[in-house]
Amino acid sequence: MLNASYFFVLTEIYNHTKTSSRQIAISRFRQLTEGQNFHNLKKENQSTYANPKRTQDTIYKRLKYDTQCGTVVNVRKSMCIHPKVDRVLSIREAARLQSFPHSYIFKGTKDAQYQQVGNAVPPLLGKAIAEAVLEVLEGKNI
Secondary structure, eight states: OOOGGGOOOOOSOTTOOOOOOOHHHHHHHHHOOTTOOGGGSOGGGGTTSSSGGGSOTTTTOBOOTTSOOOOOOOHHHHTOBOSSSSSBOOHHHHHHHTTOOTTOOOOSOHHHHHHHHHHSOOHHHHHHHHHHHHHHHTTTTO
């Protein structure tokens, strides 16, 4: 029987704040449809980068609701864009893509929190690896 004291109600969602973006970034967000990225912008809108052809595909990447998300990197630097709203993903949204539970709270500056999410091993992946290692250590998979 489960003890009710193990359950709690989350009354606040942490790390889910809107990041302010400059007007040039917002105008770029508006030009991109789901699945598009920096390389889909008109050439005149790629002017802030010294060599636009060398930018990664994660720059200004607008996510798609109906497909899997790619690797979550530092969202603030890559500017991973919400599929429908013209804004960068919040820390919480990026963390949920990484499989962090809502109850996990990131600390530090906003940049540090984005970096923590981008550098993290997704918890569900870590669990799967740990379970596989345990099976090997117990001799089940030799």
